[in-house]
Amino acid sequence: MNRVVVVTGASSGIGRELAVQLAERGDTVVLAARGEEALDETAEACQRAGGECLVVPTDVSQREEVERLRRAAIEAYGGFDAWVNNAGVTYFATLTSGEMDDHVRVVETNLFGAMYGARAAVTHFLERGRGVLVNVSSILGKTGQPFVPSYVISKHGIRGLSEALRAELADEPDIHVCTIFPYATDTPHFELAGTNMNRRARAMPPAQSPEAVARAIVRLLDRPRREVHVPRIAAAGLLLTKLFPKTSERLLLHALREFHFDERLESKGEGNLYEPTGEPGHVHGDRPPQVSTPKLAVWAVRELARIEADEARRFFRRRAGRPPRGVRETPRRRHDDHAPRP
Structure with missing residues (x-):
């Protein structure tokens, strides 16, 4: 294709795999991430694949560094055809137990970094009259999840950023803004994350491969679409969440604790x-889930039955005038005969 594509978060995971796939197709890749040594490893992999690349160490949470990345791509190649906002970090902690500075850092990197990147890319696209921006959100950009509130906030924000940009660029038919929503993916993302938990996180089964997500992004660059779920069946899970929100929330909480x-x-x-x-820099994580899809399905059916039975007990206790188990009934105050009556 011989395009010039800027990829942030290119030192590992989806970003590294995407860079190599683009290089194999003959595209020139501008590699951006904070870790210079890991970024150099990605560059070597791209060169082995037969592609040309430029390494630009970049912290996307810093606006001036993102602007420097834009200038470097233009100076080296006269411009770029596409920009992929992929950089991101995670912090495992509840909103109340985690350090607020760490939660804020996630939003600064994931959401503000995407905003800085989008501004840099779209500014250039408007000058050229064409271009493709791909914002990597997450399935958590359309739903919630315990233990990663700041990550969820940032991914919802990326979805909103894309929608706002598409509206702003409605009169620019050759400038495309795409959002991709991957389900859990087996990358180093989990072991590199900050944490306030006492147990090590891993990709939630059934985790998909980073190769699958990278291929979906390549297809978006070839044929831009507004939104893409990877895998597509993940959209069905979102429908179940909307239809049965309370049950879905309890099932998700229990699944996270289990797997x-x-x-x-x-x-x-x-x-x-x-x-x-x-x-x-690695493409895959070092501790993939060890749970097969059939085993996970059996667990989900059993857990759903348990949750529904528990909900039924709560319902009948309420109908009988008794509070649900674990809820203390507030004693009624005795009427004070000397108090004024209404």
């Missing part, structure tokens, strides 16, 4: 929130 964290203890820490860890 999202392994049995190994992990000390609390910042992970790669503020600085790259210095570890080599």
